[in-house]
Amino acid sequence: MYDFNYYTPTKVVFGRDSVQQLGALVKAQGCKKVLIHYGGGSVKRSGLLERVRSALALEGIRSVELGGVVPNPRLSLVYEGIALAREEGVDFILAVGGGSVIDSAKAIGYGAAEDADVWELYEQTRTARACLPVGVVLTIAASGSEMSMGSVITKDEGGIKRAYNDDLARPKFAVMDPALTMTLPDYQTASGCVDILMHTMERYFTAGGTMEITDSIAEALMRTVIRNARILHDTPQNYEARAEVMWAGSLSHNGLTGCGNDGGDFASHKLEHELGGMFDVAHGAGLAAIWGSWARYVYDARPDRFRRFAVNVMGVADTGSDLELALRGIEAMEAFYRSIGMPTSLKELGIAPTDQQIEELAEKCALACGGVAGSIKKLRQEDMRNIYKMAR
């Protein structure tokens, strides 16, 4: 077990019609002008944007708006948002949407708070000293960005997708009404469930110290997401299942499932970010497509850990060697992914990278990780190339 800091400053307002509390939540921030940030149109179609506008207007809170955030959110829109925030004297950003909108809001927050190029943060050439406060109305359970320190932005030229992590950008509040996620396409619901699972699996599969309480929370979380993802696959309008998954999404990436371990592996995420940057795939689906190959590449380094996962999470019968059980656990997870319509290879994901593109993916991934990724097994560029090839 390692020492740890656990910091979750986000106020969570969870449940049916929680959007009704939005006006009071924003007012309590004491801000002068809010930037309402949203995506490609789902919040207009569902009527949520209108409800948000009314909630702010009722409290006499002034606002400006910037929509158009796309999945794998782009740096160009972040720059636009920074310019708008400065021009309008914005001092609070309200993200109404999913991970892409929240991450774009965080990036605008960093950029508007400091007179320097925000991309330098994502290139890891400096650290932030300030960020405008961000609040969230969540519309998809997936990224965990509503409580996380992360923000992931894609630079338009070259499709370079990079993350920046800093407590400064953890949202002040997150309004979470599971009913808001009922308009999601099934593919996005399933993709979100994979991302939630992966945020816990990345921390669970570690070669470093572990803690029994953290492992037990992680296993319960993973079992809960698997059970409810299956329910949502058959009955997407099930409120209870939506709620279980939504809360799991926040707990999976707010630091809880990493307490006491070594910070996790996160190699699958690093590998997927390059796929997102080059091919613009949905993040969770990209993770599902790469995970099995990653797992088969690394499991012999910690078969005991994979055995525990197989038995305690996937319900595999506890007989056989560590290596046998590890493989059965990986197969069971892949079968689950397929059962909810998620891919388990790049082909199923709908992409066919050439050898040259795989080389480029591996090169960019290694560069982004400073040469080495992962905990359970340390992966270098050649390992990354091998995993991408296995995933084809």
Ligand code: NZQ
């Ligand atoms: O743009 P709109 O029209 O709103 O449509 C979105 C988008 O097309 C749609 N959608 C969202 N809520 C909806 C809805 N459609 C109907 N009804 C609703 N209620 O869903 C699509 C996907 O939205 P997006 O925000 O991209 O999804 P997600 O939350 O999965 O976010 C993905 C992004 O988060 C990053 C990913 O890399 C990716 O860029 N991540 C951020 C993390 C963080 N900040 O901590 C950690 C994660 O590991 C992840 O990397």
Ligand code: ZN
């Ligand atoms: Zn993720």
